[in-house]
Amino acid sequence: MSGGQQGGQVIVIGGGLGGLWATLAIAAAGHRVTLFSLFEVMRSHSACAQGGINAVLDTKGQHDSVRQHIVDTIKGGSYLANQPPIQSMCEDAPGLIRTFERMGVTFSRTPEGLLDLRLFGGVKNKRTCFAGASTGQQLLYGVDQQVRRLETEGQVAKQEWWEFLSIVRDADGVCRGIVALDLRSLEVRAFRADAVVLATGGLGQIYAPKTTCSTNSTGAAASRVYQQGARFANAEFFQFHPTAMLGEDKTRLMTEAARGEGGRVWVPKDPADRREPTRIPEAERFYFLEEWYPSYGNTVPRDIASRAIWKVTRELGLGIGGGDRVYLDLTHLERGFVSTRLGAILSIYRKFAGQDPLTTPMEIFPAAHYAMGGLWVDYEKDPATGGMRRGSPRNHATSIPGLYACGECDYAYHGANRLGANSLLSASYSGRVAGEAVASYLSGLERGAEAAPAAVFDAEQGRQAEINQRLMRSDGDQNPFRLHRELGELMTTKVGVIRDNAGLDEAIAELQALEQRFERLDLAESSAWANQSLAHARQVLDMVRLAQVMAVSARARDECRGAHFKPAFDIKMPEDSFPGEPAFEAYRERWKANNAEWLKTTVADHGPDGPRIHFEPVDLGLLAPEQPRDYR
Amino acid sequence: MQAQTPSDSPACETVELQIRRQHGPTSRPYWQTFACPVRPGANVVSLLMDLREHCVTQDGTRVDPVAFEHNCMEEVCGACAMLINGSPRPACSALIAELEAPIRLEPLPKFPVVRDLMVDRAALFAHLKQVKAWIKLDGPWDVHERAPRVSPKEWQANYLYSRCMSCGCCMAACPQFGPQFGPEATFVGPAPLAQVRLMNAHPTGRYDKAERLHAIMADGGLSDCGNAQNCVRVCPKAIPLTTAIGELGRETTLQAFKDLFGPH
Ligand SMILES: Cc1cc2nc3c(=O)[nH]c(=O)nc-3n(C[C@H](O)[C@H](O)[C@H](O)COP(=O)(O)OP(=O)(O)OC[C@H]3O[C@@H](n4cnc5c(N)ncnc54)[C@H](O)[C@@H]3O)c2cc1C
Ligand code: SF4
Ligand code: SF4
Numbered sequence: 001m002s003g004g005q006q007g008g009q010v011i012v013i014g015g016g017l018g019g020l021w022a023t024l025a026i027a028a029a030g031h032r033v034t035l036f037s038l039f040e041v042m043r044s045h046s047a048c049a050q051g052g053i054n055a056v057l058d059t060k061g062q063h064d065s066v067r068q069h070i071v072d073t074i075k076g077g078s079y080l081a082n083q084p085p086i087q088s089m090c091e092d093a094p095g096l097i098r099t100f101e102r103m104g105v106t107f108s109r110t111p112e113g114l115l116d117l118r119l120f121g122g123v124k125n126k127r128t129c130f131a132g133a134s135t136g137q138q139l140l141y142g143v144d145q146q147v148r149r150l151e152t153e154g155q156v157a158k159q160e161w162w163e164f165l166s167i168v169r170d171a172d173g174v175c176r177g178i179v180a181l182d183l184r185s186l187e188v189r190a191f192r193a194d195a196v197v198l199a200t201g202g203l204g205q206i207y208a209p210k211t212t213c214s215t216n217s218t219g220a221a222a223s224r225v226y227q228q229g230a231r232f233a234n235a236e237f238f239q240f241h242p243t244a245m246l247g248e249d250k251t252r253l254m255t256e257a258a259r260g261e262g263g264r265v266w267v268p269k270d271p272a273d274r275r276e277p278t279r280i281p282e283a284e285r286f287y288f289l290e291e292w293y294p295s296y297g298n299t300v301p302r303d304i305a306s307r308a309i310w311k312v313t314r315e316l317g318l319g320i321g322g323g324d325r326v327y328l329d330l331t332h333l334e335r336g337f338v339s340t341r342l343g344a345i346l347s348i349y350r351k352f353a354g355q356d357p358l359t360t361p362m363e364i365f366p367a368a369h370y371a372m373g374g375l376w377v378d379y380e381k382d383p384a385t386g387g388m389r390r391g392s393p394r395n396h397a398t399s400i401p402g403l404y405a406c407g408e409c410d411y412a413y414h415g416a417n418r419l420g421a422n423s424l425l426s427a428s429y430s431g432r433v434a435g436e437a438v439a440s441y442l443s444g445l446e447r448g449a450e451a452a453p454a455a456v457f458d459a460e461q462g463r464q465a466e467i468n469q470r471l472m473r474s475d476g477d478q479n480p481f482r483l484h485r486e487l488g489e490l491m492t493t494k495v496g497v498i499r500d501n502a503g504l505d506e507a508i509a510e511l512q513a514l515e516q517r518f519e520r521l522d523l524a525e526s527s528a529w530a531n532q533s534l535a536h537a538r539q540v541l542d543m544v545r546l547a548q549v550m551a552v553s554a555r556a557r558d559e560c561r562g563a564h565f566k567p568a569f570d571i572k573m574p575e576d577s578f579p580g581e582p583a584f585e586a587y588r589e590r591w592k593a594n595n596a597e598w599l600k601t602t603v604a605d606h607g608p609d610g611p612r613i614h615f616e617p618v619d620l621g622l623l624a625p626e627q628p629r630d631y632r
Numbered sequence: 633m634q635a636q637t638p639s640d641s642p643a644c645e646t647v648e649l650q651i652r653r654q655h656g657p658t659s660r661p662y663w664q665t666f667a668c669p670v671r672p673g674a675n676v677v678s679l680l681m682d683l684r685e686h687c688v689t690q691d692g693t694r695v696d697p698v699a700f701e702h703n704c705m706e707e708v709c710g711a712c713a714m715l716i717n718g719s720p721r722p723a724c725s726a727l728i729a730e731l732e733a734p735i736r737l738e739p740l741p742k743f744p745v746v747r748d749l750m751v752d753r754a755a756l757f758a759h760l761k762q763v764k765a766w767i768k769l770d771g772p773w774d775v776h777e778r779a780p781r782v783s784p785k786e787w788q789a790n791y792l793y794s795r796c797m798s799c800g801c802c803m804a805a806c807p808q809f810g811p812q813f814g815p816e817a818t819f820v821g822p823a824p825l826a827q828v829r830l831m832n833a834h835p836t837g838r839y840d841k842a843e844r845l846h847a848i849m850a851d852g853g854l855s856d857c858g859n860a861q862n863c864v865r866v867c868p869k870a871i872p873l874t875t876a877i878g879e880l881g882r883e884t885t886l887q888a889f890k891d892l893f894g895p896h
Contacts, residue, residue: 024772039701040757042798043709095774102779104767104834106787106794113781132791137708141794145766152761184746214704248671248678249724250705351707353673354727432772481685524687525696529656530747532699533684 006030008442009449011178011193013164013221015041017136017424018407018431019199020143025435026197027155031442034191035147036159036180038216042144045201045214046427049136050344051255052118052128053424055093059110060117064125066090072123073422074623077372077415078562079599080234082619085379085412088387089429096428097129103142107131121256121302121420128421133344136424143428163535164221167196167228167403168452168460175402176452179464184530188465190457192449195402195438198225198375199431202408206543206550207368207496208488210324212244212253220539222375222409223546231399232604232611233411234373235546236554239418239563240497242305243328244367245349251367252352254328254345256420258362259298259305261341264329265289265364267312271322277361278331288312303417303563306366310497313365320363327361366497370418372563373553374411376603377404386621388433393441396434402441406434411601416562471537472528476520480537487514487544495551499566504555511548512610515541549604552611559598573628591628599625644669648690648734649679651698654745657752661745665690665734676723676737677702677712680749700749707868710797713740713804714749720801720866740800742810753800759820760798763847765827767837780835793830793876795869796823802863802873808856819856820848822863822873829876832883845880845887854884 008031012019015037023033035041058064069090074083101107101115108116108130117126131138150156161183168177168190177192203219204211211217226232243258243265244251259265266287268280289308290297300308309326313319319326330338335358339346349357376399380392388395396404396412406427413426494507518541525533560570571590577583600615646667654661667690668679677700684697702712705724712723715738717731728735743751782790802822803809809821828844831837848854857877864873 021772028771028773039703039711040753040798043703043711045704045709047708047797048704048706092774095776098776098778099769099772099774102767102769102775102836103772104831104837106791108791109782109784109787111784113783115778131794134708134795137797138794143772146769146772148757148761149764149766149768214709216703246673247705248674249681249702252706348706351725352675352727354729479685481681485685524694527655527696527747530699530750533697536684 008032008194008445009034009192010195010197010438010442011036011191012197012199013037013178014044014199014201014407014409015144015147016044016046016199016201016407017140017143017427018201018409018434019197020140020147021428021431022197022199022404022406022435022438023147023150023156024143025432026438027150029436029439031439033156034159034193035156036162036164036178038161038163038183040160041147041158042140044140045216046140046424047137048212048214049424050133050253051120052130052135052421053097053139053428054120054127054419054421055097055129055425056090056127057094057097057115057117057129059114060126062125064127068125069093069127071623073413073419074415075629076122076419076422077417079595079620079623079625080237080415080561080601080618081413082379083622084381084387084619087385087622088433089413089426091387092429093425096425096432100139100142100428103146105131105138105142107138123419139424139428164198164200164224165464165538166224166460167400168457169228169400170452170456173229173401175400176449177457179460181464181468181535183535186468186528186531186534188461188468190461192452192457194442194445194448195404197404197406197434197438198222198398198409199405199407199434200409202371203543203546204368204371206487206547207491208484209248209250210244210365210488210492211368212241212251213368217408218539218543219371219409219546220542222405223542225375225398225400225403226549226604227542227545227606229400229606230403230405231376232373232546232549233376234416234553234602235550235604236557236564236602237372237416237562238368238550239370239372240303240306240366241369242302242309242366243364245353246325246363246365247352251365252348253367253369254349254362254364256302258328258330258342258345261338262330262333264298264332265305265309265326266329267318267320267326271318271320274321277327277329278359286312286318303565306497307565309366314493324365325363326365328364329361330357331359331361368492368496370423371408372411372414372416372418373550374409375405377410377412379412381619381621391436391440393437393444395437396430397437397441404434404438406430416564467538468534471521471523471534472526474521474523476522478517478520479522479524480533480540483514483517484536484540484543487540487547490514491547491550495547495554497565499554499564500568501555501558501566504551507551508548508555511544511551515544515548518544549611552613553602553604556613557598557602559594561598573630588628592625595625644671646670647679647728650734650736651748652736652738653698653748654739656747657744664695670728674728676714676716676726676728676735677705679728680723698749699747708797710799713799713801714738715740715804720804722799722801722868725868740804742804743800744811751800753798755818756798756800756803756821756823759824760827763820763824763828764840764844765824765831767831767834768840782835786833790830790833792871793826796826796871797869798823799868801866801868805862805866807860807862808858819852822857822877825854825857825880826871826873826876829880841883842887842890845884848880849884849887854880
């Protein structure tokens with residue numbers, strides 16, 4: 001393309017909600033899209049989301065407002081997210097839902113045939129649209145079907161079963177295409193593009209197997225562009241879900257509702273107690289949430305529950321059988337009630353654990369769930385509205401010209417913690433915004449990718465092919481799948497629910513040692529066709545490098561904010577003191593002083609000696625932090 | 633720091649896995665047997681994951697890890713479907729404790745094998761295109777108007793079909809679907825037919841109903857369904873495929889009448 005309004009060639013990597021929305025927006029502006037994915041896009045992790053997607057429709061007589069959605073999102077993220085993007089996202093949410101509905105998404109309905117809304121964690125109003133118990137799946141299929149139609153019209157071409165390996169930059173540092181690996185033939189090939197959008201999802205696999213994420217959520221793609229110069233922001237902020245059922249392959253989410261409806265969390269007082277849980281008398285059980293948080297009991301917020309379970313198992317050694325597990329008990333509740341209120345959980349647990357939660361307490365543990373941090377992306381603020389300027393080519397641009405990022409792999413909307421049901425929204429919304437930004441970028445582009453010299457593509461393709469050849473020849477003793485497990489164990493233990501600086505220093509050193517072990521890799525397979533070990537080994541190495549960014553970022557932040565919890569720096573709210581009283585006001589001052597020091601975005605740049613950290617101010621134009629959160 | 637290997641974690645039973653392997657699309661299949669340690673809660677995916685790390689057959693030979701597909705491990709992405717003890721089903725929800733041993737694993741039939749337990753389900757997606765399984769939008773922008781209302785009852789019926797995860801189990805079980813009938817006359821198969829039922833029920837999807845019905849009235853369409861009911865028995869999402877096929881049978885008959893006598 002040559003500066004034209006239409007007819008550009010764009011590559012989108014990833015076909016979850018973020019990537020498919022970006023594809024639709026770019027195609028709508030008249031450009032061609034080539035869509036890369038590890039597998040058929042409709043199998044992306046977005047399909048896993050069950051709960052729902054937030055949008056203010058105010059159809060439940062609660063006077064819900066967009067302003068309240070904005071405020072909840074800002075506060076939920078402990079003020080760490082820039083506010084203009086949050087404002088625009090919340091304003092556009094109802095329109096997105098209407099568009100999804102037109103696509104045929106089977107949203108659950110009220111008796112009047114309107115979209116039904118449910119209450120979700122961390123907010124007071126019913127604001128969450130849902131489609132039965134499979135919202136993410138339904139939303140994903142909605143956009144997947146639209147993209148399939150564009151495929152038949154020739155506007156979109158899919159490269160499924162291709163893994164993104166790296167971007168290609170020209171002499172000016174502008175992104176002009178990518179190099180990818182055919183996961184079947186193992187061909188390594190360079191592709192030209194006038195712009196590239198990365199929508200490769202989250203990174204929970206860095207904590208595997210204690211994660212609710214799919215296998216595609218490795219963070220490897222984001223790590224690759226980070227290593228090529230893209231900035232990575234707020235890497236220390238990662239959300240753990242307190243109640244995931246244990247599994248050998250992954251841990252599966254059991255919604256908050258299980259506690260909300262009366263589920264009790266406990267461990268046997270004696271961890272060596274081997275009796276069936278239902279045979280353990282009340283007096284020999286430790287209901288630690290009820291004991292430690294008498295007013296909230298089992299319904300404490302997510303992060304508090306995760307930390308308490310961590311303390312009981314890892315610090316007090318009171319997990320069931322001494323291991324990483326506690327009971328989430330529904331057996332005392334009325335069966336009919338549980339079946340109607342928690343039917344979805346019951347069936348998941350029965351299906352995957354082969355046991356019935358109505359008669360046996362479930363075994364659960366916190367699991368890595370959602371990355372708030374991600375690739376740093378820009379935005380242009382519209383002074384007239386306070387939101388993002390629509391159609392600005394700066395929106396969702398990474399620090400590399402021509403490279404955009406959207407979906408869970410960017411850092412933009414959730415600050416230090418994410419509100420439930422806000423990430424299907426951010427993934428969809430950011431995809432559309434990134435797509436619109438790409439269209440603006442293309443109309444301002446003087447020379448397209450066809451003008452870039454072949455040499456830069458050949459060089460990058462050669463470099464990537466060489467990495468594969470070296471791996472295929474490897475004859476060490478380190479199994480990539482085992483390295484992955486060790487990474488998960490290390491990150492879960494030392495860069496997890498609770499952090500301390502000594503542990504983080506160890507983690508940083510151990511991650512370096514882990515990286516070095518890749519020198520002695522044993523691929524265990526030399527097949528030149530559909531070699532899954534090769535692709536996995538490359539992913540795990542890039543995950544280790546991203547884990548270093550997470551550990552170094554966590555080391556750099558000496559405070560507690562949102563999901564990042566370092567007890568040594570905790571500023572505790574005085575228990576029996578309220579606003580206006582001296583103890584509380586003294587606390588407020590400390591809280592404000594802490595914000596003055598730490599309310600800033602962590603930004604990591606790749607350097608030869610590891611990540612280099614600097615901090616950036618946060619745009620607080622809408623709501624400045626005056627009021628500490630108070631759950632009392 | 634040392635993570636436990638599956639094989640060195642505390643005393644566990646082993647189960648015999650018999651896996652039909654195939655190096656590439658045109659290679660000859662062969663069988664290999666593995667003795668896998670089983671921990672509580674193990675499923676077929678978790679055993680295959682363990683095998684990647686330590687792929688040694690029962691007689692002690694080290695072999696290439698078994699290629700297989702899995703993504704969500706929650707029975708919602710549809711990737712891991714395979715033939716387990718002869719039945720097509722997702723591997724992640726196939727609990728070892730509930731399977732008869734030895735456990736036989738084979739690639740999903742009817743689809744070309746890529747490698748080992750991985751198959752290429754491109755035909756399914758091609759058929760979704762053939763039947764135009766989408767709603768025609770003017771564009772993916774907001775038109776500031778919501779879609780028409782849908783009664784909860786109608787929603788309930790539609791929702792059943794919208795949960796199809798394109799795993800291909802129904803296609804694998806259907807006696808009418810498959811390459812044996814030649815590339816031209818391939819029956820679209822139960823899953824795409826159910827999507828026609830779903831799209832035709834949408835308030836604006838109805839606009840293209842005739843077009844979709846015509847797509848399944850052609851060769852390889854509905855008339856190829858032998859009504860064997862195999863599909864509905866294997867669908868892991870309990871999608872009422874034969875109900876959809878029955879409804880479409882009536883619709884296509886009506887459509888045929890309209891085509892003959894209706895205004896052109
Ligand atoms: C169990 C669970 C439940 C959840 N429930 C909710 C909920 O109720 N509400 C909510 O709002 N959020 C929820 N979330 C979060 C939400 O689902 C995700 O944040 C969101 O779906 C991410 O979408 P995405 O488009 O960014 O990425 P994904 O859907 O993960 O898609 C990533 C895509 O990138 C591709 N890809 C990755 N790497 C490469 C590569 N190297 N080369 C080529 N392609 C690549 C993959 O093939 C895939 O297509 C939940 C998350 C989990 C884990
Ligand atoms: S009922 Fe029709 S679609 Fe289903 S298995 Fe039988 S022939 Fe196939
Ligand atoms: S209808 Fe059922 S069996 Fe067939 S592809 Fe869909 S989910 Fe799988």
